[in-house]
Each structure stands twice: as C-alpha cells, then as structure tokens.
Amino acid sequence: MRLVYFAWVRERIGVPEEEVDPPAAVTTVDALVDWLAVRSPGHAAAFADRTRLRAAVDQQFVGLDTAIAGAREVALFPPVTGG
C-alpha cells in the first residue's frame, strides 16, 4: 500500500510517501494511523491531533472511519487551504 503525505503531515514525517504493508487487523484509516503513529517520533507528531487530520483512499476524500481493504493509495494531510 502506498502512503502519501502533504503539507505539515509530510514535513513532520519527513518523507512525501512510503510503501507499507499493514497487518490484516488494520482495516480502517483510523487503525492505519494508529499503526503508523508508533513507527517514528515524526509519525507520532504528524498524527498527534486526529481532529486536524484528513484522508483520501485511492484519491477519494473519505472520513477516518473508512475501510482500507484493497486500497492501493492512502493519503493523509491537514484540512485544505486552497484558492
């Protein structure tokens, strides 16, 4: 599964993307974030405030409770501030 990060999520983790292979018990975006948060202090910092975290699964914007079964790409990022 490819993970992509943007804005301060990317900066705190230190890489723009990474390949991961989470265990079968990790079935939702929320569970994926819990699993990622212990990988490094950067991950922990990026995911400390879950209320400021948004996600997309295969480029579709979704809530953090969304299932990730079969997903090829999960994106994690702050609320958007475009325009």
Add this chain to the structure above:
Amino acid sequence: MRLVYFAWVRERIGVPEEEVDPPAAVTTVDALVDWLAVRSPGHAAAFADRTRLRAAVDQQFVGLDTAIAGAREVALFPPVTGG
C-alpha cells in the same frame, strides 16, 4: 435650448440635434414634446408613442413631467438597451 436625439428618435427626426427657442408657455418636457411634434412629420413620428419616450435635462435622466426652465440641453430618446 439645445435638443439632442438618439436611436430611432434621432432617425425619425432626421437630425441628431437642433437649437430651438420654445415659447414661455412650454414649461415641461411633455409640453416641449407637444410643441416639437407639430414641427415636421418626422417629429410627429418620433413622438407618437409617449410611453416609449425617455428624457434627460442637462444630462440628468428625468420624467417627462419635469420642468425645463433654464435648461441648456434636453435629450429625447427611447428606453436604453445597453450592456
């Protein structure tokens, strides 16, 4: 007093402007139009339908019942269709 005409009012009268010296009894735009209407068949045609006539006195848009005392320029024209 200078009279200026636009659009089909101008076309029917046949000139874009003219100088006139109406008698003292002609005190409003309406009275001026009555007085002008008998000057020529073109004037009569231009002023036949008073509901489609608009006016400006010294470049201010006004109703046809407006006084013309002291006016230097009176404009007579159809409803505007700009933009």
Add this chain to the structure above:
Amino acid sequence: MIHIRVSPEPIDIAAEQARIEHNAGQGGAVATFTGLVRADDGVEELTLEHYPGATEAALTRLAEEACHRWSLAAASIVHRVGAMTPGERIVFVGTASSHRAAALEACAFLIDRLKTDAPFWKRERRGDDARWVEQRDGDHAAAARWKRE
C-alpha cells in the same frame, strides 16, 4: 480607484485586468464580467449608440455607488460603441476587493444596473434589415433587485 471608458476601440482584456490588479492594492480578489456580441437569431452586426458625456457620467456614478456599497479597492467599466460583429466584446466590468464575495456581487450589480441606467442603444442588422433592440423586462427586474429597502 475608478476607471471608465466608452470607446469604439476593441476591449483589451489583458490591459483592463492589469489595470484592476494594479488598482487593487491590498485587495486580493478580482471579479470581471465580459459581454460578447451574440450571434443568435442571425445577427450579423450590432451597433451601439451612446450619449457622449452623459453616458460616462452615468457609469461613473454607478462605479462610485458600487465602490461605496462593497468597499471596493477598484472598479472599471469599459463599454464599446459603434459597429461590432458577433463574438466581439461589448462591455467589460471589473471589480477588486479584499473579499471575494464583495468583488463578485459588485460585478453583478454593475452589469445589471448599467443595462438600465446608462444611455446606450443597440441596433441589430440581419442582412438588409436593421432594427433597434427593444428594452427587456428582465433587465429591469435584474436591476431592481439591487434597490435598497
């Protein structure tokens, strides 16, 4: 900063946009409206007549009202007169503000009101048949919605 122009010259969008952006100062939002000569109903040529002096004064008053009502940084109204062909630009309205809603609303206000409040007259030519355009009730309704209660 108000810019008003009534001229037979084609309207240069890049120049008008640059002027608004320059006049915008700190205002980060620029809205524009451009009216094109429509080719529907077989119109081959459109001719715009205006009342020199009075037209510019009416457009200036409208722009001043918009600047006051929406606290605009800049407002431009550029209107072409004379003969035009379908697809050409008749009118350009531009507004600048620090708020995007203000810029867009003021732009809508200006284009609605200039259709009823400024002395322009349109004549359409189809082949040998030329006729003056009649005023549309819809234009009055559009302008009336900006009346303050």
Add this chain to the structure above:
Amino acid sequence: MIHIRVSPEPIDIAAEQARIEHNAGQGGAVATFTGLVRADDGVEELTLEHYPGATEAALTRLAEEACHRWSLAAASIVHRVGAMTPGERIVFVGTASSHRAAALEACAFLIDRLKTDAPFWKRERRGDDARWVEQRDGDHAAAARWKRE
C-alpha cells in the same frame, strides 16, 4: 467545455479569457474570478502544495457540477502551485453562459467550493518564519451556501 490546469507557471489572463470566449459558443456572458497573493500581514512568499492527480480530478468534478447546474457553455479553473510573491495570481476561474446571472453565480460557486473541496495547502513565509495556513471557518460557510436542500 471544461478546462482544468494546475501548474507552477504564471497565469496568463489573456490566454485564459480567449479560451473561455472561444468555448462560449453562442453564450454571450463571461464571468471570471482571479485571486491574487495578498501582501497583508507582511507575507513575503506564498507556497502552494497540491495532491497531483486528485487535485485535477476534484477540480474537474466541481466544473462538471457547475456546468450541469447552471447550463454553462464553458468553465475553466486554473490554479497555480509552487512559490509565489504578493500580487501574483494564485487562481483563475472563468465561466461562460448565455445568461449573465448564471455565469456570475457559477463563478462564485466554483471559487467558494474549490477553497474547501480541492486538495491545496498554503504556506506563508515572513522573513525566516514559514507556517502552514490554517483553514478558515468562513470558507466552509461560503461553500455550504451552495449545498442543495
């Protein structure tokens, strides 16, 4: 006719306006909105990050929704990414319709919704201090007014 572009290149207003007018067909009304980098609060540089692919898809969906809802002849969204300085153009939205109110409303819809629905992130630099912009509640309120009942 929909045109979407996300690019670090400066936005060429004349080219974008010409494209909309060309795509307008019989539609005689073109509305545009341009967002400029604001210099208030001492910002010296603004950097826009986006989600390649997903951003373009989100903008395309928005433009399709606007075209459907307002029967537009054309809609363009051009968004700049990367580093910009105050006064430069960040975003251009253009719409064409046969009705001026439709063009202006659709333009307002697109700029409101792209602020909340498209994956862009702004970072402001003042001197040595760079920080990510926080989402504004006002943007959500502006986007929400377009929700259909």
